[in-house]
Amino acid sequence: MDILLICHTKMIMSIYDFKLIDGQGKEVALSEYKGKVMLIVNTATGCGFTPHYEPIEQMYSDLHEKGLEVIDIPCNQFKEQAPGTDEEIAEFCKLNYGTEFPQMKKSDVNGANELPLYTYLKEQQGFEGFSGPMADTMNGLLKTIDSDFENNSNIKWNFTKFIVNREGEVVKRFEPTADMNEVRSFIENLL
Secondary structure: OHHHHHHHHHHOOOHHHOEEEEOOOOEEEHHHHOOOEEEEEEEOOOOOOHHHHHHHHHHHHHHHHHOEEEEEEEOOOOOOOOOOOHHHHHHHHHHHHOOOOOEEOOOEOOOOOEOHHHHHHHHHOOOOOOOOOOHHHHHHHHHHHOOOHHHOOOOOOOOOEEEEOOOOOEEEEEOOOOOHHHHHHHHHHHO
């Protein structure tokens, strides 16, 4: 009976079952975002993709009233490109990119200490490869880090984006090399 209950509980798990801690240490239940489109992204302040903050903030500014939520999760797992405290990261983002979207506590997205949310996200949308002009560069870099990177769902780098539709389904994963206009267009079609 207990095994059946555990299996049934796992089957009905949804994005709304997860809770995060924000940069100020307060709990944020993703159930607060029911009915919204979410962009969940692992970020870093010292990465070649850090300028993605600008189009993400622009999307948030333009589309928040239509139902877009951005969940920014700083992560220091990729070449330690998110140094500093949560407060320092938030200050950097506000000063350099004028970010207004919610920023969570710096957390791991892969490995033994990864956020349970990321375990779920990776189960829902695995790695399908890099696209865009930087694809070859990222493929080369990743081969030096993980020779089997193409065959696992781990987050490969900073600024991997997951899109959750209004029904709470994880419907798309964009790798950091994806064109930000494509990301925006995909989100706009869900709003």
